[in-house]
Amino acid sequence: MVTFQFVPYYEIEDLGSARRVKKLIDIVKQNKIVLLQGRLKKEEETDLIAIAMEEVKGKFKGIELAVINPEEKGQNGMKKMRNNFFNMVLGDRQGLTIIGPASVVKDIKKDPTKIELLTSEVRRR
């Protein structure tokens, strides 16, 4: 069974960078896949990778990470302006960040219209 945990942006909004990252890593270490509303700051994304590496031990082998950002591709003119406006108002609330334990999520493939989560097969006796 794969468990997803939704983390609304307001839950991390008032936390400092280190506590944000720790909160997310703690959830992932419980073998859950985090669906974070919005995205982390760019520096926090690299911190997340560094902290995940510090935590690699035993069954925890790191993370799989994907950020789906509406501003990424295929925008021009009015659409871009509209998105810039939303970015200004909403800050990092836009988009979706998926973080899963590498032992559960083998790969995350994304394209503009779909996200594919390749999970590892869990065998039960």
Next chain:
Amino acid sequence: MGTLFLNRKLFIPKPKKDNLTVKSGVYMIGALKNLINKFLRNLFKKKKDIKLGLYGPPNGGKTTLANRICKDWLGEDMGEVSNIAHETREIQIKEQISIKSKGRELDFNLVDTPGIATKIDYEEFVRAGMKEKEAKQRAKEATKGIIDAIKWLDEMDAVIIVLDATKDPYTQVNITIVGNLQARKIPVLIVANKSDLKKADIKKVQAAYPQYNVIGISAKYGQNIEKFYEALFEIAA
């Protein structure tokens, strides 16, 4: 310069209202002094101490490119290369490399970094033919290498991101590295390596990062290396 200016602003205490004129004079002199110092330091840094970092996912060819640069300009290799990922697990620095192109000269220290990944599984090394103990040690060193590579991001003056042109350029690790450098205002050159392979798709890498200069090369065989050196002047000079 933007970041330095921001830092300067943060460290200077605000003057009180009662003796505003005197204190703002001191404040301005201090600020000017700081600005001149930083300008001189930067000027010095640009001439002598440019740190040029090689970043990217594992097995993109960072060390092969480092070896190519060192061989071309110093006549010696920089590090070992291997088909098994995470061969480079420590930061390696080659100092005082001087390259020349079209009558210009560029001096820099080359910093080869371990490949950045979000996961390390020692079993992958075992599958590649290593013994378990050796594989576990390699995994341990690789995780430390990734942490070090991330820590070193702040030290870089310019970065070459080395991507394997036969692979999907749009992975989250690549996007995170590029985004991070962009946020730190560090100049970036993207190299789409392994252009000698049939599967290499330089245009796909260029399409993934349209805001950057992407040069297709083969570090192993030296294909298009002259164009690469020219592009290096653009970001580091």
